Amino acid sequence: MANGSRQAAWEFFGTELKRHREEAGLTQAELGYRVFVSGGYIGQFEQAIRKPQLDVAARIDEVLQTAGFFERLWQKLIKDQPYTEYFAHVVELERLATAISEYAPTVVPGLLQTREYAQAVFLAGNPLAPDSYIEELLKGRMDRTRLLKDATRPVYWAVLHETVLRVAVGGPKVMAHQLDHIVTLTQERKVLLQVLPFSAGAHREMGKMMKLMEFEDAPPTVYTEAVLSGNLLDEPAVVKRTQSSYDLIRAAALSPEASLTLIQSAAEDHKQCGSTT
Template identity: 70%
Template sequence: MANGSRQAVWEFFGAELKRRRENADLTQVELGARVFVSGGYIGQFEQAIRKPQLDVAQRIDEVLQTDGIFERLCRKLIDDPRYAEYFAKAAELESLATEIYEFAPALVPGLLQTRAYAWAVTVATNPFAVDEYIEEKVSGRMDRARILKDATRPLYWVVLHENVLRIPVGGPEGMAEQLDHIARLTRERTVVVQVLPYAAGPYPIMTGSLKLMEFDDAPPTAYTEAVYSGNLLDNPAVVKRAHAAYDQIRAAALSPQASLPLIESAAEDFRRCASTT
């Protein structure tokens, strides 16, 4: 399903939700209380600003007695071929989060990737795929990044291992563009970025990336990813431990103020390299 078609279905979801809610003579606050979200969230669902989780759609069906229409729509939209199966649920939660904290040990996180960088990563992991498949995956990643442009964008704090600044994904010119993009988002205060330098030595999570997500109306969640696999963690004790590990990494990293010049310097290094090739 193309991006425009997908958005049109979400807009239909929102319009139908509003119609059914009003027919049931319920306010947004009243419906929200019955399905365990805020009235503001119901309003954002109706405007297609936020996308409800599957269990919320199921509760809406139950309260409004809609014979499963919202669950069916939600399942259709969640079943997104642009994302790996193990990441689809995390992508859904990412769009609902109010705060996202991320640690990237080797690659730029998807929300910060440029199109050229995303294309190079996708080709590297799918070397025999046709261009149509690559484009589908890259478009999904670019679509995810739109949450950083929304008025309701989450607080987004990222720690990048210095590896991320040095591994030349997409060639020197592409890397310079990618690092410039991160620096620009940092200067615009869209994101907070720290760099964990090589000198920091070992760190608590050395087997994959970590994403922590906070929500207004749901418990926090952690997502970890390794080779062709991902784990969504919602056990409170495990999530608490993941938060503690992230705090250790953040404490060992350079400050945001010291990280920005390092990112810009790495971009300049790649730019010089590109000019001599």
């Protein structure tokens, strides 16, 4: 399903939600109370600004007595996504975000990856997978990277731990090309990058990736990831604490100028290593 068609389908979801809610004589606040979200969130679901979690869709069916309609529609829309279930919502929100702040402790963030780097990451995690499966994963990843090329792209600010620069994912040549790509994006002022050097030592969220997203007409969210799972959080207290952690990381990182120099130096190191192998 193309992005435009998928968005139209989510708008249909929202339209039907509003129709059934009004037929049941419930306000957005009343429905939200019964399905354990705010009335504002119900309004965002109806406008297709945000997508509900599966358990929320199921509770909506129960309250509105719609015989599983919203759960089935949710399943259909998520099934058509080229992403894992727990990450599909994040991709939708990336497209709506006005600003994305990201901390990467070990791997280049997906939005910055080259095809060769992404392929090496996917093969490392799926060593026995057929080429068709890896290609499907690559298509989804490369579709996401186009976000930073759009005229309406979000403000993107990432902090990479120096580990990200040093681990030769895919080998020295692939890694050198990946770092050159990051340098290009930085020089074209499409992204703002900082590096947290080894010399910075320990910090509060050491080893934990985090992605903070801000929106024009919706509360900010935080995404963190673990093994085969992810957490998309919008509880204000959690978002505030995560923003504080990110600010501390950013403060300990090198300046953008010094970071660019270090990235270029790491790229040269990989190139020299590649030329001797």
